[in-house]
Amino acid sequence: MTFTLAPHVSSVRTPGGMVLLNARTGRYWQMNDTGAFVLEHLLAGGTTASAADELRSRHPSAAHRVAADAVALLESLQSAKLVTW
Numbered sequence: 001m002t003f004t005l006a007p008h009v010s011s012v013r014t015p016g017g018m019v020l021l022n023a024r025t026g027r028y029w030q031m032n033d034t035g036a037f038v039l040e041h042l043l044a045g046g047t048t049a050s051a052a053d054e055l056r057s058r059h060p061s062a063a064h065r066v067a068a069d070a071v072a073l074l075e076s077l078q079s080a081k082l083v084t085w
Helices: 033-043 047-057 066-077
Strands: 008-015 017-022 027-032
Touching: 017 033, 027 033, 033 047, 033 066, 047 066
Parallel strands: none
Antiparallel strands: 008 017, 017 027
């Protein structure tokens, strides 16, 4: 499944992560570098599982929770209607 940002959402990469703006609500979402990586990975056609695999290799000490965190981020973005597929 390929994800895209919803048409009313714009994004900006920042030194510490990414900021999304929902133009319909005027609300901003701020993500750290890890969240930005997961979103960019999904937008490039990856899956939460492949994002988690990459994060495990980058952060072995957090290996036990990266898959759940990636899924939780995706669910939050979907719930907020920031991404579509």
